[in-house]
Amino acid sequence: MSxxxxxxxxxxxxxxxxxxxxxxxxxxxxxDAGRDQNPLHQDDDFARRVGFDGIIAHGMFTMGHMAAxxxxxxxxxxxxxxxxxxxxxxxxxxxxxxxGGTVRRVDPEARTATLxxxxxxxxADGTVDMPLKRGEAVVRLG
Amino acid sequence: MNAAxxxxxxxxxxxxxxxxxxxxxxxxFDQAEGVPPTFVTTIEYLAFAQVVDDEELGLDFARVVHGAxxxxxxxxxxxxxxxxxxxxxxxxxxxxxxxxxxxVTDIVDEEGNLVCVAKSTMVERGSV
Numbered sequence: 001m002s003x004x005x006x007x008x009x010x011x012x013x014x015x016x017x018x019x020x021x022x023x024x025x026x027x028x029x030x031x032d033a034g035r036d037q038n039p040l041h042q043d044d045d046f047a048r049r050v051g052f053d054g055i056i057a058h059g060m061f062t063m064g065h066m067a068a069x070x071x072x073x074x075x076x077x078x079x080x081x082x083x084x085x086x087x088x089x090x091x092x093x094x095x096x097x098x099x100g101g102t103v104r105r106v107d108p109e110a111r112t113a114t115l116x117x118x119x120x121x122x123x124a125d126g127t128v129d130m131p132l133k134r135g136e137a138v139v140r141l142g
Numbered sequence: 143m144n145a146a147x148x149x150x151x152x153x154x155x156x157x158x159x160x161x162x163x164x165x166x167x168x169x170x171f172d173q174a175e176g177v178p179p180t181f182v183t184t185i186e187y188l189a190f191a192q193v194v195d196d197e198e199l200g201l202d203f204a205r206v207v208h209g210a211x212x213x214x215x216x217x218x219x220x221x222x223x224x225x226x227x228x229x230x231x232x233x234x235x236x237x238x239x240x241x242x243x244x245x246v247t248d249i250v251d252e253e254g255n256l257v258c259v260a261k262s263t264m265v266e267r268g269s270v
Contacts, residue, residue, distance in 0.1 A: 001175055026170065033166040035187045038203075050204060051267075059208035060183050061170075067179045068171040077218075080179035084212030084261070137179075 001076040003142035006111045009103060015115065017100040018069040022057050024093045030061045056090040057097075062119050062131050063087075066099045070117060073101075074139045085117065085135035095121050097131065113139045143241045143266060145234045147199040152192040154226040154250075157185045161221045177218040183211070185219070186247045186260040189229035193245055199231070201243065202266055209242065209263035216256050225249050225257055232261070239268025 020026075027041050036058055039046040044054045063085060071077035091097055101117035117135030122128050167181050168174070194203050219225060232244040242265055249258040 029166070029170050033163060033170050033184070035184050040207075059211065060180060063211055064167075064171050064178065064180045068173055071173060071176075071178065077173060077176040077178050080215070082212070082214045083179045084210070086210040086263075087208050090207075 001078075003079045004073065004075045004139070006106070006108070006113075006141040009106055009113050009141060011103050011106055013103040015069055015073045015101040015103075015117075017098055018065065018072070019096055019098045020065055021096045022061070022091055022093055024055070027055060027057050027061060027093065030058055030064070034058065034060055034064075036060065052090060052092075054092060056092055059087040059132075062091055062097060065097055066101075066117050066119050066132060066135055067137075069099045070101065070115060070137045070139065074141075079140050079142075080137055081112070081140050082136070082138035084137075085119075085132045087131065088133045089121070089129040089131045091121055091131045095123070097121050099132075101135065101137065111141050113141055115139065143234055143243060144198060144200050147196070147231050148234045149231060150196075150199070151228065151230040152189065152196075154228040155189045155192070156224055156226050157188055158224045159185075159219045159221055164221060179213060179215065180211075182213055182215075182219065182249060182258045182260055185225060185227050185249055186229070186262065189227035189247050190245065190262065193229060193231070193243075201264070205267045206264050207267060209265040210261075211263070212261045214259045216258065219249070219257055223251060225251055241266040241268070
């Protein structure tokens with residue numbers, strides 16, 4: 001793995017976007033790997049009882065997808081020293097999530113870049129929602 | 143939720159960083175190598191289970207959704223090491239019908255050095 005060099009990074013630079021259709025098996029695989037067996041993510045009847053149309057992806061699945069986008073840009077997942085965001089809308093099975101970001105600041109002394117990141121989803125009726133807002137990541141560059 | 147639980151610190155939970163789990167976690171996100179920056183959630187979750195099970199707090203987990211999450215890493219966790227996760231309730235507040243609980247988990251290595259701080263906001267929805 002080779003970490004992106006500080007010299008290559010410019011403020012305002014956009015990260016290559018990463019798209020993914022969320023399949024039921026992906027949500028199950030995340031539940032197992034991530035240890036979160038909440039039935040909201042596996043049992044459609046349960047999800048309907050608590051107000052959703054069916055199971056939804058874990059917030060941490062959505063953030064993990066965003067983290068993959070940042071990691072690929074960074075060149076090494078371990079260069080991502082901070083990551084976070086707010087979950088604002090559910091993601092249903094079969095929907096496509098898109099994640100991206102923008103370099104907002106660079107710190108030449110610390111050799112870090114601070115990114116603003118996001119995840120969007122386009123609903124069946126064409127509405128665009130933001131499952132993850134106010135995303136932020138800090139990358140330690142080479 | 144019982145607002146008097148604000149500030150409560152739960153017992154530390156020991157967690158071994160399991161190579162198989164790390165591999166499975168990477169696979170979900172098509173990542174070939176390294177420790178994904180959100181992997182620590184798998185460690186935090188074991189500490190968080192105490193919060194879910196805390197009758198004195200009275201969080202109704204069936205109504206809970208994840209509101210926000212943040213990880214600040216001092217270094218990545220390493221395969222095979224044992225870390226301890228100590229979770230505390232940072233704040234509890236009500237906004238409209240919803241209850242917001244913020245929990246902070248310190249992940250510390252065998253030498254006592256801080257590895258990562260994970261901060262989660264959980265939302266207990268008032269009307270579902």
